[in-house]
Amino acid sequence: MPEHSQSGALAHHFETYDQQREASSLGMWLFLVTEIMFFGGFFLAYIVYRSSFPEDFAIASHQLDVTLGAINTAVLIASSLTMAMAVRASQLAQRKAVVGFLIATMIFGGVFLGIKAVEYSAKFEHHLVPGPNFELHAEGADPGHAEMFFNFYFGMTGLHAAHMVIGIGLLTWLCFPAWKGRFNADYHNPVEVVGLYWHFVDIIWIFLFPLLYLIGFHVGH
Amino acid sequence: MSSTTAESAIAPPKVHYLNAEHGLKSWLLTKDHKRIAILYLISVSIFFLVGGLFAGLIRLELLTPQGDLVSGDTYNRLFTLHGVIMIFFFLIPAIPAVLGNFLVPIMIGAKDLAFPKLNLGSWYVYNIAGLLGIYAMIKGGVDTGWTFYAPFSTTYSNSYVVPTALAGFVAGFSSIMTGLNFIVTIHRMRAPGMTWFRMPLMLWSSYATSLIILLGTPVLAITLLLLILERTLHIGIFDPKLGGDPVLFQHLFWFYSHPAVYIMILPAMGVISELIAAFSRKRVFGYKFVAFASLAIAVLGFLVWGHHMFTSGQSVYAATVFSVLTMLVAIPSAIKVFNWTATLHRGAISYDTPMLYALGFLGLFTIGGLTGVMLGTLGIDIHVHDTYFVVAHFHYIMVGGTILGYLGGLHYWWPKMTGRLYNRFWSQVSAITIFVGFNLTFFPQFILGFQGMPRRYWSYPPEFQVLNVLSTAGATVLGVGLILPLFYFAASLGKKGRVAGPNPWGAIGLEWTTTSPPPTYNFEETPVVTHEAYAYEELHPEPTQKEPYLA
Amino acid sequence: MSLHVESKRNYFLVFGALMVLTMLTVYVAYFDFGAWNNVVAMAIAVAKASLVVLIFMGVRHSSPLTKLVVIGALLWMVFMVGLTLTDYETRGFLGVLGK
Numbered sequence: 001m002p003e004h005s006q007s008g009a010l011a012h013h014f015e016t017y018d019q020q021r022e023a024s025s026l027g028m029w030l031f032l033v034t035e036i037m038f039f040g041g042f043f044l045a046y047i048v049y050r051s052s053f054p055e056d057f058a059i060a061s062h063q064l065d066v067t068l069g070a071i072n073t074a075v076l077i078a079s080s081l082t083m084a085m086a087v088r089a090s091q092l093a094q095r096k097a098v099v100g101f102l103i104a105t106m107i108f109g110g111v112f113l114g115i116k117a118v119e120y121s122a123k124f125e126h127h128l129v130p131g132p133n134f135e136l137h138a139e140g141a142d143p144g145h146a147e148m149f150f151n152f153y154f155g156m157t158g159l160h161a162a163h164m165v166i167g168i169g170l171l172t173w174l175c176f177p178a179w180k181g182r183f184n185a186d187y188h189n190p191v192e193v194v195g196l197y198w199h200f201v202d203i204i205w206i207f208l209f210p211l212l213y214l215i216g217f218h219v220g221h
Numbered sequence: 222m223s224s225t226t227a228e229s230a231i232a233p234p235k236v237h238y239l240n241a242e243h244g245l246k247s248w249l250l251t252k253d254h255k256r257i258a259i260l261y262l263i264s265v266s267i268f269f270l271v272g273g274l275f276a277g278l279i280r281l282e283l284l285t286p287q288g289d290l291v292s293g294d295t296y297n298r299l300f301t302l303h304g305v306i307m308i309f310f311f312l313i314p315a316i317p318a319v320l321g322n323f324l325v326p327i328m329i330g331a332k333d334l335a336f337p338k339l340n341l342g343s344w345y346v347y348n349i350a351g352l353l354g355i356y357a358m359i360k361g362g363v364d365t366g367w368t369f370y371a372p373f374s375t376t377y378s379n380s381y382v383v384p385t386a387l388a389g390f391v392a393g394f395s396s397i398m399t400g401l402n403f404i405v406t407i408h409r410m411r412a413p414g415m416t417w418f419r420m421p422l423m424l425w426s427s428y429a430t431s432l433i434i435l436l437g438t439p440v441l442a443i444t445l446l447l448l449i450l451e452r453t454l455h456i457g458i459f460d461p462k463l464g465g466d467p468v469l470f471q472h473l474f475w476f477y478s479h480p481a482v483y484i485m486i487l488p489a490m491g492v493i494s495e496l497i498a499a500f501s502r503k504r505v506f507g508y509k510f511v512a513f514a515s516l517a518i519a520v521l522g523f524l525v526w527g528h529h530m531f532t533s534g535q536s537v538y539a540a541t542v543f544s545v546l547t548m549l550v551a552i553p554s555a556i557k558v559f560n561w562t563a564t565l566h567r568g569a570i571s572y573d574t575p576m577l578y579a580l581g582f583l584g585l586f587t588i589g590g591l592t593g594v595m596l597g598t599l600g601i602d603i604h605v606h607d608t609y610f611v612v613a614h615f616h617y618i619m620v621g622g623t624i625l626g627y628l629g630g631l632h633y634w635w636p637k638m639t640g641r642l643y644n645r646f647w648s649q650v651s652a653i654t655i656f657v658g659f660n661l662t663f664f665p666q667f668i669l670g671f672q673g674m675p676r677r678y679w680s681y682p683p684e685f686q687v688l689n690v691l692s693t694a695g696a697t698v699l700g701v702g703l704i705l706p707l708f709y710f711a712a713s714l715g716k717k718g719r720v721a722g723p724n725p726w727g728a729i730g731l732e733w734t735t736t737s738p739p740p741t742y743n744f745e746e747t748p749v750v751t752h753e754a755y756a757y758e759e760l761h762p763e764p765t766q767k768e769p770y771l772a
Numbered sequence: 773m774s775l776h777v778e779s780k781r782n783y784f785l786v787f788g789a790l791m792v793l794t795m796l797t798v799y800v801a802y803f804d805f806g807a808w809n810n811v812v813a814m815a816i817a818v819a820k821a822s823l824v825v826l827i828f829m830g831v832r833h834s835s836p837l838t839k840l841v842v843i844g845a846l847l848w849m850v851f852m853v854g855l856t857l858t859d860y861e862t863r864g865f866l867g868v869l870g871k
Contacts, residue, residue: 012742013332013410018774022835023335023409029838030401033845034439040849041443041473045458047853048469048860056464066798073794081787084778084828091777131455144463151456151463155447185775199829203821210797210813217801218809408837436848472856523851527859537866539859 009187017186028193032200035163039204042159046152046211049145056145058216059138063128064153065119069213072115073205079108080202087195090178090188098178098191102171105198109168116161123150130154153212160208163201170194231722231766233640234736241741252337253741258323259638260344265315268351272306275299277700280662280693288680296679297364298380304367305385309392310351312623313481316488317399318343320630321427323638325403327732327739328421330412330748335405343398350392357384366677368478371459371470375451383452386445393438393445396484400434403427412731414750421730421754422498422511426491429515433480433487433522441477444470468533475526483522486586486618487515489626490557493579496629497561499728500576501568504755507560514553521550531602540599547597554590558583573726573769574645577652578629585621585659589614592667607677610670616663628655628706635710636721636769640738643713645770647705654702661695713771722765729755729762776833786827793820 014020050057086101127135128150136146174194177183183191238255248256278299282290291299322340326333334340357363363385365374374382407428411420448470450456459465498505505511527535527543561583570576592614595601605611632652636642665688670676674685681689712718724733735744752759797816805812826832831842 013335013337019409021775023405025834026408026837026841027336027339027401027405029841030404030435031397033435033841033848034397034401036439036845037436037848037852038439038443040852041440041476042447043849044473044853044856045447045469048466048856049464051857051860053464066801070794070798073797074791077787077790077794080790080824080828081783084783085780088777088780088783091775130457142464148457148460148463148465151458155450155456155458159446196829199824203824206820206824207817210801210817214797214801214813216809218804221802436844440852468859469856472859476852476856523848524855527855535859536862536864538862539855542855542858 009182021187021189021192024189024193025196028196032196035200039156039159042152042156043207043211046156049148049152050215053142053145053148055216056141057149058219059141060136060146060149060153061212061215061217062220063123063126063136063138064213065122066213066217068115068119069209072112073209075108075112075115076202076205079105079112080199082108083195083198087188087191090183090191091185093181093184095178095181095183098183099175102175102178102191106168106171109164109171113161113164113168116157120154123154156208156212160201160204163204167194167198167201170197231720233720234738234740236740237640237736237738238741239640239738250341252333252341254322254326254334254337254340255638255739255741257340257344258319261314261318261322261347264344264348264351265311265319268306268310269315272303272311273700273703275303275306277696279303280696282679283681283689284693286681286683286686286689291679293679294364297366297677298362300677301363301366302358305354305363305389307619308367308481308485309389310347310354312485312619313392313396314347314399316492316623316627316630317396317403317427317430317484318347320423320492320627320634321403321430321488322399324423324634324732325406325427326410327735327743328424328730329407329410330415330731330744330750331406331410332742332744334402335410336402339398340402343395343402346391346398347395350388350390350395353384353388353391357381357388360384368474369445369448369470370474371448371451371467372461374448375457375459375470383449386448390442390445390449393442396434397438400431400438403431404435407431412748412750416750418509418512419750419753422494422505422508422515423491425512425515426487426494429519430484430487430491432516432519433484436523437477437480437484440473441481444473444477447473468530468535471530471533472526475529476523479526479529480519480522482615482618483518485623486626487518489582489623489630490515490554492626492630492633493561493582494557495728495730496575496579496633497564498755498757499633499726500571500573500579501565502727502757503564503568504753504757505560506563506566507556508754511557511560514556517553518550521546521553525550525597528597528602531599532606544597544599548594551590551594551597554586558587558590574648574652575629575633575726577649577656578625578632581652581656582622582625582629585617585625585656589617589621592617605670607675608670609666609674609676612676613663613666613670616666620659620663625655628652631706631710633726634732635713636725637732637737637739639714640721640736641713642719642721642725642769642771644709644772645768646772647709648770651702651705651709654698654705656702658695658698658700658702662692662699663695665689665691665695709771717771719771721769724762724765725769727762727764729757729760733762776830778827778830778833782827786823789823790820793823 010017010020082101082104086098086105089097089101123129127133130147130151134147136143171194174190238253251257282296288296360381363380363382365378365382369386407424447458451458451460457463457465459467459470494505494511525543525547527539528547531540596605596611596614632648669685669688674681721737723736731748734748793816800812825842831838
């Protein structure tokens with residue numbers, strides 16, 4: 001591994017490309033720690049309320065479309081694959097492959113958000129958005145608790161979607177240096193750290209899917 | 222390492238970080254951690270002044286038992302804004318973003334922090350948060366207390382909760398950016414020979430503080446976000462009508478806000494370690510114990526938050542668990558106090574201004590810490606919760622601890638940061654005035670609290686007046702003491718100022734091996750470290766001038 | 773630490789495993805395991821997350837520090853959830869303080 005490579009992307013306060021890459025990677029991991037605790041607070045609230053009134057949450061959860069949720073899960077997993085491939089291509093200085101995989105990832109991300117938009121508008125039509133217009137026509141569920149479930153549905157998937165939007169923005173930004181061939185084995189940090197971020201957002205969804213869509217799914221199925 | 226005492230030959234370095242580039246743009250777009258530290262110094266000082274003005278108004282109102290200076294509603298806003306500004310815009314950022322930013326790279330032997338642009342970004346984010354807060358203030362402020370408890374904050378308050386909560390949310394990002402930068406820098410950018418156990422204790426404290434920032438602040442962020450969502454989009458996570466629990470808000474809030482008090486005190490402890498070593502000319506006793514105690518405080522500090530909720534309706538079982546854990550968290554702090562005291566023993570003590578602050582810290586932090594243990598004792602807390610006893614306790618730590626640490630650090634590193642020396646007499650008058658004024662302000666409050674005077678009340682029974690008047694008198698003295706540095710620090714920078722050499726105190730540390738002020742990249746050559754942090758017995762450093770003061 | 777480039781094959785294998793586990797997530801939801809419902813669902817989610825962390829995010833080949841950072845975050849979640857639940861799970865056990 002050469003100490004200083006030709007691309008000149010070594011910042012003045014670092015001694016080697018390795019040091020710079022390690023710093024960059026550690027920095028993103030530390031940021032992900034903050035994201036884990038950020039979503040974690042929301043998950044804590046979810047755990048507290050779900051354990052307080054599990055049946056009401058289950059009845060409310062039945063209103064969600066499991067097929068769309070499952071498709072979205074698959075879409076995000078595919079996007080993680082293409083993201084990992086993008087990072088790999090940047091490590092190997094495969095300029096066109098990097099851009100291709102970045103765009104594929106963005107497309108999968110867009111599909112995810114599109115499906116979410118479909119779901120949200122269905123909820124809006126069925127008066128399942130929390131607030132003065134909330135109404136749940138389901139036997140046996142306490143209406144307040146059911147609305148609380150939808151607080152979590154919209155709150156957590158909304159927060160997740162906001163992170164996806166930011167992720168897509170980051171991917172767009174990456175396309176430019178990628179197209180110019182700036183990334184190679186010595187310097188591909190931006191792709192790697194955006195990759196870490198993207199995978200993290202995928203992992204959040206991996207937990208949200210069963211926790212929101214599949215509560216008490218066996219009842220009536 | 223020793224330097225010559227060629228007094229007459231002291232001239233400032235020709236080019237250093239302050240004059241290397243000129244113009245506003247070179248400051249506002251700087252990537253130099255030292256310039257960013259100065260930018261922060263200006264910002265936090267402004268907010269400290271604003272927070273202090275609110276404190277003055279509070280104490281003015283409390284001169285008389287009746288609520289007569291302002292309305293009750295206004296009084297609620299005064300103490301809320303005092304708390305919000307002092308905690309989020311002064312105590313949390315001050316030492317890390319001013320002293321830490323300046324010193325961490327230099328103490329570690331690096332050219333800058335790991336992410337210089339992130340560092341500059343953190344200052345801008347801080348100011349955006351500040352603007353949001355000022356906007357909320359001008360529009361009428363917020364009256365929920367800095368603790369924003371639900372359901373008052375979510376549902377019933379008619380004040381500017383959302384912009385203030387947003388200000389806190391944004392300020393949290395600034396804090397995280399700084400903490401993240403410190404952790405990566407300390408892990409990945411230490412100079413050759415700078416092993417973990419050769420690092421100055423200021424770095425251990427900064428590291429532990431940064432861990433807390435990273436792990437805790439995001440939980441405040443989500444809490445404030447949920448508060449904002451409830452107020453704006455009716456996503457009522459804490460709404461009892463939907464099965465919500467306001468106590469859950471408190472759990473989420475205090476999960477951050479208790480560790481936050483360690484964010485506020487740990488950097489000050491780091492400063493104190495440096496000051497006590499330098500002004501006893503001795504290595505810190507039990508260096509490893511002090512280093513690990515910082516980490517222990519960071520970890521244990523996350524396990525005790527329920528002691529703020531003893532009277533909230535939390536289960537007794539949980540309260541007991543939190544009370545026991547609170548006893549544990551006191552231990553590492555006590556270890557530090559013992560070790561600092563042992564460092565003083567048989568040291569060559571000099572009563573320079575920074576040392577006055579350090580000695581003051583030792584006493585006042587001990588009182589604050591012990592009263593904290595009292596508050597953590599479940600039975601006592603039922604009696605004194607939400608009284609002035611609590612107010613006195615945390616001001617002993619925040620002012621007697623953090624502010625004395627901050628001022629001590631400013632006075633110690635001022636010659637390094639500015640290349641100038643300040644006036645000895647006035648600096649010592651200021652330190653003593655602050656100490657006297659502080660105790661006069663807050664010691665009566667312990668008594669008031671124990672006698673039952675509630676906090677956040679705008680009027681009180683007449684029998685509490687004498688102590689309140691004493692407290693306000695103390696606040697006036699304290700205010701005078703705190704204003705004085707503005708004058709002599711400004712004077713140090715003026716035409717009649719005196720130049721500081723590289724090492725006016727004759728201390729040990731990488732920062733004292735470079736010029737005052739340092740060059741932009743900190744060192745002429747990357748330093749190689751071959752000795753421990755406070756190797757006074759081996760190295761016998763000499764000060765670069767006889768009198769490290771202006772006069 | 774030197775750079776490790778993961779093989780395409782491993783990425784595709786993990787992708788396949790994640791898809792299978794997703795189908796499994798839905799499949800097991802049709803069954804009632806009683807008190808174990810949540811455990812099963814979370815176990816599958818944890819397995820999926822672990823594959824993403826270890827292979828897609830490369831933690832398998834990362835420095836010990838990175839691994840410590842990941843474990844630290846998870847530990848802090850345990851602190852936060854665990855201690856909060858000591859309140860919620862024991863409300864009403866011992867009455868109200870001060871009364």
